Amino acid sequence: ETTLRAAAAKAGLFFGVAASPGRLSSIVSQEFGQLTPENDMKPDTIATSSGGLRNTGNADTLVNYAQTNNMLVRGHTLVWHSQAGQLQGTSQATLNTFIGNALTRWGSRIAYWDVVNEALDDNNNGRRRTQWPHSLSRDANGDGDFFDAGDTDVIRNSFRRAKEVVQQNNLTTKLCINDYDVEGLTVSGGARNNKAQALYDIVRAYTQGTERLIDCVGFQAHFNDNPNSVITDDLQANIQRFADLGVEVHITELDIDDDLSNNDIGQGQANNYRKVVRACLNVAGCTGITVWGIADSESWRSSERGLLFTGGSGNYQKKAAYSAVLDELNKG
Ligand code: G3I
Numbered sequence: 001e002t003t004l005r006a007a008a009a010k011a012g013l014f015f016g017v018a019a020s021p022g023r024l025s026s027i028v029s030q031e032f033g034q035l036t037p038e039n040d041m042k043p044d045t046i047a048t049s050s051g052g053l054r055n056t057g058n059a060d061t062l063v064n065y066a067q068t069n070n071m072l073v074r075g076h077t078l079v080w081h082s083q084a085g086q087l088q089g090t091s092q093a094t095l096n097t098f099i100g101n102a103l104t105r106w107g108s109r110i111a112y113w114d115v116v117n118e119a120l121d122d123n124n125n126g127r128r129r130t131q132w133p134h135s136l137s138r139d140a141n142g143d144g145d146f147f148d149a150g151d152t153d154v155i156r157n158s159f160r161r162a163k164e165v166v167q168q169n170n171l172t173t174k175l176c177i178n179d180y181d182v183e184g185l186t187v188s189g190g191a192r193n194n195k196a197q198a199l200y201d202i203v204r205a206y207t208q209g210t211e212r213l214i215d216c217v218g219f220q221a222h223f224n225d226n227p228n229s230v231i232t233d234d235l236q237a238n239i240q241r242f243a244d245l246g247v248e249v250h251i252t253e254l255d256i257d258d259d260l261s262n263n264d265i266g267q268g269q270a271n272n273y274r275k276v277v278r279a280c281l282n283v284a285g286c287t288g289i290t291v292w293g294i295a296d297s298e299s300w301r302s303s304e305r306g307l308l309f310t311g312g313s314g315n316y317q318k319k320a321a322y323s324a325v326l327d328e329l330n331k332g
Contacts, residue, residue: 004308004322005033007329008289011281014072015329016290018253021061023294025313029069034111036074036252036290037062043078043098044085051087051097053105063109074252074290077114077178078102079158081131092136092154096161103165103173112216112250114178115162116155119202124187126194128155147205156206159213177203178218178252184232185241196238200245207245217242218252221276222292222301225259225269236279243285251280253292255299255306256321266305270324273308277328 001007008015016034028035039045040058048054066073078099087098103113119134121127128134128146133154140150147153155177162175181187182196199217206213219239223231242249254276258269280286293299295309295316308322 001326001330004031004326004329007326009033011329011332013280013286014288014290015325016072016074016288017294018076018290018292019062019294021058021065023298023313024061024065027294027309027316028065029071032071034072034074034288034290035062035066036076038076038293039083041075041077041102042083042085043080043087044083046102047085047087047098049086049090049094051090051094051099051101053098053101056105059106063106067109072111072288073106073109074176074250075102075106075110075113075173077117078162079115079119079133079154080117081129081133082118084132089132092133092152092157095133095136095154095158099158099161100165103162103171104169107169108172110173112174112176113162114218114252115175116158117178118180119155119177120179120182120195120198122181122195124181124191124194126198128198145201145205155202156213159206160211163211163213174215174248175213176216176218176248176250177214178220180220180222180253183219183221183223183235183238185234185238186232188232193238200241203242203245203247207247214247216248216250218250220253220292221251221255222253222306223256223272223276225256225272231256231272231275235276236282239279239283239286243283247285248288249280249283249286251276251286251289254289255292255301255304257301257304257306258321266320269305270320273321274324274328277325281328281332 014034017032018036018038136154138152309316
């Protein structure tokens with residue numbers, strides 16, 4: 001196959017991209033089978049302080065484009081401590097209202113929603129964030145988990161509400177939890193990745209009991225190309241253990257910075273892209289990969305040359321990383 005979209009489809013997964021309406025040129029539907037609004041479905045754009053919707057025009061444009069071009073949509077994102085806009089500091093009840101409004105606004109036209117984004121703390125301590133909305137959580141018996149009777153838990157409560165809306169409206173939308181620095185079983189240097197473990201514990205707890213609240217797990221995968229690359233050899237094993245819980249795993253925000261210090265003209269980056277694609281292809285439950293933008297110049301980390309194209313709209317040029325991804329997808 002000659003496009004990422006077709007090669008991925010043949011291999012049984014989707015290959016997608018994050019975009020804003022201004023980036024919707026023909027390359028998007030040609031090369032990509034899935035679309036994530038990079039910014040236009042975030043609460044700071046679409047939520048009112050009472051959990052209503054506003055300003056949904058850009059989101060509509062993206063959803064309509066995807067529908068016209070037979071692309072899947074990933075909604076991004078409902079419950080997040082950052083870019084919370086008018087929801088910042090609000091109650092679980094208001095979050096639940098927003099979850100209901102957003103889910104029903106686009107219904108099954110959204111294949112996957114990031115219900116909870118970046119819930120876990122940094123510094124590899126295996127804890128949840130403490131700032132809002134996690135301040136809505138209460139560990140009743142103080143045992144350090146949130147899985148006991150009497151606990152309140154913004155993650156569980158948000159997924160419960162989302163699942164209820166999906167069921168009441170007969171939606172096909174799948175409900176995902178998404179995070180970064182959770183990709184490997186270990187972190188650079190070989191220590192256990194406690195953030196990945198914490199995510200695993202949450203997904204296990206909310207899928208293996210009587211409630212099946214979580215359908216999919218997103219590994220953001222904002223990676224580096226250098227000797228200490230955070231792409232560890234156990235990426236595939238980590239994807240596999242989540243897939244073994246019966247959830248779909250997605251690589252949701254892939255970019256890999258190109259370390260110029262090794263003078264390899266993008267080859268290290270291309271090899272790293274290959275590794276990520278291979279890890280996903282090797283696990284049946286890894287059902288999609290999304291890159292976080294089209295061209296380097298359009299990326300949130302534009303100085304790091306992390307994407308598959310150079311140039312810009314109307315003049316996109318494929319990089320070595322593009323060829324590596326296409327080649328790996330074509331191997332199936
Ligand atoms: O559009 C306005 C423009 O009108 C204004 O003049 C300018 C001045 O600051 O800001 C522009 O908005 C920026 C927007 O990107 C569009 O470029 C925001 O300031 C900026 O904060 C926003 O950054 C986005 C960031 O999330 C924060 O929401 C990035 O584009 C987006 O790539 C990034 O994506 C996140 C994921 O949602 C979650 N995971 C991490 C990932 C990377 O940070």
